[in-house]
Every structure is written in structure tokens, then in C-alpha cells.
Amino acid sequence: MPKVREPIKKTSIAKKRKIVKKGFELMCQKGYHHITCADIAKYAGVSTGSIYQYFYSKKDILIAGINEYLTEIMFPKITKEKFQDKEAMIQELINSSIENHKKYKVQHEELVSIIHQDKELSKLYQEKEWEVTKSLAEFLKKDNKSQENILEKAHIILDLIDNLSHEVIYHKHKDLKEEILTDETAKIIIKILK
Amino acid sequence: MPKVREPIKKTSIAKKRKIVKKGFELMCQKGYHHITCADIAKYAGVSTGSIYQYFYSKKDILIAGINEYLTEIMFPKITKEKFQDKEAMIQELINSSIENHKKYKVQHEELVSIIHQDKELSKLYQEKEWEVTKSLAEFLKKDNKSQENILEKAHIILDLIDNLSHEVIYHKHKDLKEEILTDETAKIIIKILK
Amino acid sequence: MPKVREPIKKTSIAKKRKIVKKGFELMCQKGYHHITCADIAKYAGVSTGSIYQYFYSKKDILIAGINEYLTEIMFPKITKEKFQDKEAMIQELINSSIENHKKYKVQHEELVSIIHQDKELSKLYQEKEWEVTKSLAEFLKKDNKSQENILEKAHIILDLIDNLSHEVIYHKHKDLKEEILTDETAKIIIKILK
Amino acid sequence: MPKVREPIKKTSIAKKRKIVKKGFELMCQKGYHHITCADIAKYAGVSTGSIYQYFYSKKDILIAGINEYLTEIMFPKITKEKFQDKEAMIQELINSSIENHKKYKVQHEELVSIIHQDKELSKLYQEKEWEVTKSLAEFLKKDNKSQENILEKAHIILDLIDNLSHEVIYHKHKDLKEEILTDETAKIIIKILK
């Protein structure tokens, strides 16, 4: 079924990456269905034909982008054992999450929506998500023996941080103070871990 | 842009409602971009022409559906003062949220995604969300004086409940026990309100 | 896989037929690969969209055209028992074949080429061809008992007539006299049947 | 239209020939419109760029191939005066035709179709065809004086042989015995020449 498409040799690696980067960026900004392949090509500074030298389809670009995003940005490793105490660790978790969200500034929901409409992507997403949950649970266990329901707690904690990040990034509700929200979230997580 | 479109007079109210109900249902099930107007017409048992008697566009149906959804389902009033204590209130909040999610079983993310791509919808969504947050904050204040940062806490609480509902509905992570997750969420909310 | 496409109700039968007629005509004139769907639409006096209301694809139009062509034109029934003698029958066979070829004036080879590239069409073509061969053989048997290898002879006869028709229609070789060619062909067929 | 293209000098003669040979082979196997220039390049073991060093266009390769085919294969000289009698000559004619068809095993119709869509090719084809017809007529005249309408007869004979070859090669009709068909064809040709 695939006709052309070659991994790469030298500077074309850069080209393929540029297409993913720029294409994914555009998709996140405007929504997958609101941009055309021509848009992507123009934005990436290549021809429409070039896109199909490296990707099977428009969707293929999205998948590549999501893959990268999930792997490198959204679910980075957290098993850094350098933290002295829980407070520091949690603060670091929050900060890095906000940093990551700021950096990508994706329309996160667009992504999540598309992910959930595609079996393959859905599976990938959940695997990554689960990996991080387990990794956090592992970390918390070390620090604090006899923790009950640690997986569930880790899940909740990650959700709290994710939600906080969104609020900070998009700042949808003018009457919520960013600082207070961050503090409260941190305090709640501490309470959870008590 | 507007050509024809009449609010309603008698039994055609029912027709318009049927289009919204069935159309929105389909959109939530399969995704806005994956269904056609013909699909909606067939599913609603009307002709494609009829759709444009009551709606300006395909998107117009979505907006009507979201409006209804936000108003009646997702953000119902919570200022019921019948609760005896916080625990009961929280449990009720959790139960009704899960019930609502179960009832609609929408592809929630699809909705959220589309909402965020449309200024108008986005504003509407946030207003509704904020209304409920305020309403919960108000309720909590009554019950417990001297609560600091109550808006932020209310926001976090609603997020926790929403997240729990999703997990229960879609059950993405096989290793998370529904019961434990519910209990833990409830416990955390109690802690927040301490 | 098929999305839309409805047989027909009333005047749309005419529309579908017009698309086949005109589309097939164009294909035969210019070659399947040298015309676009837009060309067909314009030539048939409909919109491109209309084409896909009645046909799955561009190729589908070709198939419909070929079907009709094979059934009605190229391989008409020959079991007319009204002939008094072989000579008359053969002359009639030749005349009607030339008439048919003149009438359609298709680029016959284009057709045959496409037919041979498509399994389904190929089968259909051979079935029709074979039917006529058998029908002619049957006819000849009646007229003349104890005919050996009658199927093979019928096949050769039909080929001779087909070839004659082409030569007459396209008149490729200026130095061949049409009349003589026709006469010689008829004489040869008579000899075959001796 | 013409940009670059050089006849040849030394070993690149071989390269050009390889492109024609392999390209034409592919075209005959899969059909002109079903293969790409990239396919040809790969199959011939050269780069796509190289093709345009020797040919103006994709079609140019086809023309070169057809030229060679017509000249060397399809219409070989038949003025060999080594035959003792008509029967032997006819048998040899039949055998060599079948051999040729077997050897190339081209999708003959594809060729013929394309030839007829191109004025230039069409003319070339007819010239070659006519040359052979004349050459056969010449041969037959020598062998047998006082032959009337010898050109027309030669034409018919060549057609009979061509048709036989196709039937033998593609064996489309299971109920036709190859041997009988060959015998009958030979017998008919003998009768023609009586």
C-alpha cells in the first residue's frame, strides 16, 4: 500500500523533522481539521509533494507529532531521586509540568480529542500515561513506606497537576489567582501523601 | 449569511429539538468531523433540507447541542441545601456527576476540543463552568465559615470529580480500582475542606 | 465502503444513463486516462457531484458503459433463424457487425485494453464473447450437420468479421479496397463452412 | 520542450537500451498508465534523472520501445525463400508468430490501444504492418501466379495468424483446443491460397 516514503539519510532528517514540528504546531494551533496539507507545506517551507516523501498521509504527521509530544514533553521521566523531601519533589513536578505546557502551548484538548478517536493513538497515549503514573507511584513508595492505594493517589496527583497547568497556561477564569491555585494544589498533594 | 430560518410555532418545535438531540448525539459518538449532514438527517428522521430550515449550518446544531448539554447536564445547579453535612454533599456531587457522564456517554474530549476552537463556545463554556464553581463555593462558604481561597478550592474539587467521572466511564486504566479511586477522591475532597 | 449511490426513481434514471452514455463516449473518443471527471461532468451537462451520486468512481462509469456496449452492441444475439442459406446469413452477420462498429465508432482498442487490465471486466468480456461464439456454432450446426471443430471455426469466423469491421471503420490501409476485403472475407467464411 | 538529451557516445548506449528494454517491458506488463517513471528507473537500475538524459518524456520511452518491438519482433521480415511449399511456409509463419508472442508476452492490447491514441505511433504502426503485408503478398505471388486480390488475402491471413497467437498465448477460452485451432487456421489459410 505505501508507495514512497523513505526514512532518511542526511539533511533530509532535518526536513522530516521540520515537517513534523511545524505541521504538528499548526495542527495544535488551529486544529487538525482546520488546516490543509498545503498549509502545512507552506508553514514548513516545503512543497506539498515533499510531505508525501516522508509521510503516508496527513494523519501520519499528526501521529508522529503526538508520539514525540507524548514521549518527550507530556510524559517525561520523573524518577529523579535527587529530591530531598516530598515538598521539593512536588514543587519540581508542578514547575516542570507548567514549563512543558508553556513550551508547547498546544491546544491540548485538540490533541486529546484526536487521540481518543484513534485506537492506535489511544493505546499509545494510555500506555505513556500509565507509565508515568507507575513511575510516580514507585517514587512515592520509596519515600514513604506503607502507602495504601498509591496508584490511585498518583493518578489523582498527576491529574491535579495537569489541571493546574492548563489553568495557568490558558488562564480561563479571571477570578482565579494563579499563585493561590498553585499553592493550594501543592498543599492538597501534600495532604494526599500524608 | 442568514437566509431562512424560523424559530418555531407549534409542532415543529419538536422537529428542531429532534435534530439537536439526534445530531448532537451522533457528533458526540463519532466526532463532529466524522459525520455528514446527511447522516444527521437520516438519524433524526428528517430530510437534509429540513435541517437548514432550523439551523444556519452544521456547526449551528453543535452549538445548540453544547448549549443544552452545558446547561442541563454538565453543569447542573448544585445549590441544593438539603444536605446535612459535607460528606453527604460530596458523595452526592460525585454520584450525580458520574450519573450525568454515564447518561450522555459523550466523547467528552471531542466536545471540549471543539469548544476550545470556537471563541463563542469557549466563552459560553467558561461562563457555565464558572457559574458552577461559584455556586459550589457559595455552598461551601455557608457550611463552613472562614474558608480561605474557596474559589480555587472549589475549582480543584470540581476538577477532581470530573476526572473521576471520566475514569469511571471510560475505565482506561485497568489497574485502577474504581471503588478505591472514588473513595480516595472523596477523602481528598474532605481533606481539602478541613 | 460505498457511501452514497442510489439506484433511481424517475427522471434520475435518465440522468444516470446520460452520464454513462456521454462519459463512455468521451472515454472511447479520448481514452480513459486522457479525460477527467470534470470533463465527463461537463460533457454530460451535470456537476461532478452528480456523478458520484450514481457511480462509485470514474472506473464505475467505464464498467457500466462497457457492460452496455458488450450486451447491446458488440455481442448482439445472432440466433435469428430467418436466414434461407449460409450466404445470406454470413452477409447479414458482416453487415450488422459493420453497422454496429460504425454506430459506436469507439476506439475499440482502448476498450479492449482496459478490459484486459481488469479481472472483472475481463471475465465479463470473455463470457459475452464466448456466448456469441457458442450461439453462432449452434446456428451453424443446425444448418449443416456433421461439422467438425465447429466451435473453433465459429471463433475464427467471428474474428474475421471483427477484423473486417475495423478495417472498414478506420480504413488504416489505403491500398486495401473495402469492397474486395469484404468479398474475400465472405468467400473465406463460405469456404470454412464447406 | 526539448531541454537536454543526447544521442550517445560509448557505453551509455547500453544505458539507453536498458531503459527502453526494461521500461517497455514494465509498460507491457502493467500498462503504461499503471507504472511511474520511478518504477521504470528502479526496474532498469538507473536513477530517475538518468531517464531524462536520454528521453524527453515517459512517452518517449514507450515510443522507442514500440519502434523496436514493431521492427524486430512483431513484423519481422518474411521474405525467406527457403520454403519448399506453401504448407511449410504457412506453418513456419504460424510458429514464428506464436514464438514471438510468447517471447514478449506483452499485454498486446495495451500497446495497440496506446498506439491508436497517438498519431505518430499510429502511422508508424500501420507502415510496419503494411510492409509485412506487402512482403507476404510478394512472397505469395512468386509462389503462385495469377493470384487475385493478393493484398487483401495477405492482410486476412496475417490477421488470422495474429488472432491464433493471441488465443494460444492468453488461452482465454477454455473450450477451444489449441491444437485444433492451429490446424483449422492453417487449413483455412491453405484454402485461401487455393
Added chain:
DNA sequence: CATGAATGAGAGTTCATTCAT
């Protein structure tokens, strides 16, 4: 008012040809 056939702009994708290396 209701219908559903008709419309046609615009989508994703292909591939003959070019050209920098």
C-alpha cells in the same frame, strides 16, 4: 413547509519532470 437531487469549491494525494549537489 418538506424533500432529496444537484451543486461545486476544496480536500488529500500522485507523479512527470527539474535541478542542486
Added chain:
DNA sequence: TATGAATGAACTCTCATTCAT
């Protein structure tokens, strides 16, 4: 001279919207 990545016009097909009936 040889390469193969790059190009972009042109293709087939879709579908939101219109409108004659």
C-alpha cells in the same frame, strides 16, 4: 555525467449547502 530529493499542477472524490419540485 549521475543522482534522487524537491516540486506543484492536476487528479479523483467529498459534502455542506441550495433550490426546484
